[in-house]
Amino acid sequence: MKDFDAATAVEPRGVANGHHEFAVDLDAQWAVGDKLHGGYLLAVLGRAAAAVADGAHPHLTAVGASFIAAPEPGPAVAVVEPLRTGRGSSQLRGRLVQDGRPCAEALITQGRLEDGDAWWTRAEPVELPAEQDCLLSPAESPGVPFRIPLMDVVEQRLCPDDLSFLTGRPSGRGRIAGWQRLASGADWDPLSLLVALDPVPPASYDLGVPGWAPTVQFSAYIRRLPAPGPVRALLQATEVTGDRMDETAHVWDAKGRLAAQATQVAAVRPPR
Known part of the structure; x- marks a missing residue:
């Protein structure tokens, strides 16, 4: 590895x-x-x-x-x-x-980039249960027809409130949030934050649209050098139109400061 x-x-x-x-x-x-x-x-x-x-x-x-x-x-x-x-x-x-x-x-x-605090912000970190109280994402999950090798190198723990789709009852909010660490123990940096900004699964799972959602276009902004420790990531969909979905992602560092943000357009296949 x-x-x-x-x-x-x-x-x-x-x-x-x-x-x-x-x-x-x-x-x-x-x-x-x-x-x-x-x-x-x-x-x-x-x-x-x-x-x-x-x-x-x-x-x-x-x-x-x-x-x-x-x-x-x-x-x-x-x-x-x-x-x-x-x-x-x-x-x-x-x-x-x-x-x-x-x-x-x-x-x-x-x-x-610097590691200082913001002069002004309204990007409050997403509220999550303690890291140990969130669900670890395995590389192999029941009901998922493929392996997710990424979960062997990124330790991701998702908020239990965002996982109702696992029991066939997606909330319809189009939201996935959780904690992330690099499994190697390395600290996050401006490049690895690009991985944190595209968490798995996509927000479409919470809309009852499972399956691969390949990214078509992706724009990201790295705001600061993140503090050592885990990051919190929030991924939200705004609208699904035809076979396209947009998602916005925000990542906060271990000090609760906005470290990076992104917007992407992904392909999806909603029910007809």
Whole structure:
């Protein structure tokens, strides 16, 4: 089992026409079923972008990505094109390619994050039972027809109030909340928070729409360097229209401060 840093490692392959190429080895452990986790894939691109960005901008602060095709675990290439380097941030374009096929495309902003408190906020952390009183998400669950390897590397404990769908009675609120830790014991950082922002299962389960909900577009903002310890994550759907669902995610660090937030559009198959 690779820890997060090893699973997102990149190896420089050279520069051609201003495009920096990195060899990557996509790790099957960071997957839901046989599909690699979207936050993990963006973290790989973020690792490559950090290697290209000016040293004054070591942290990913924002990313907007489109997922084009699901890559397989194994060798792939991350391509990073610097777009602009300013005083406070650098903008880069990243692409994940496998066997000559683009799999994900992202615009990435690099900057420098701090670990201080907010000057103003209304993002109060989601209220949850104590971590030990929440339900641990296993890699293999009764009634789930596929394994979730991600749960071997991310220790996730979900709020019991959000799990009524397990007994066939989804609440209809479109909400999933819980605690998350990296199973390796490592602290969360700006890249690994991208994984926390895309928790499993999707909010559609609480709407009575189980099954895979592949991300089509994902935008995330990392607000600060998170304090050591577990994070709380809240995932909520706003509307399901046709075969698309939007979800918003907020993640608070162990001090109860907003560490990251995201919005995504995912594909779903609601009952007709």
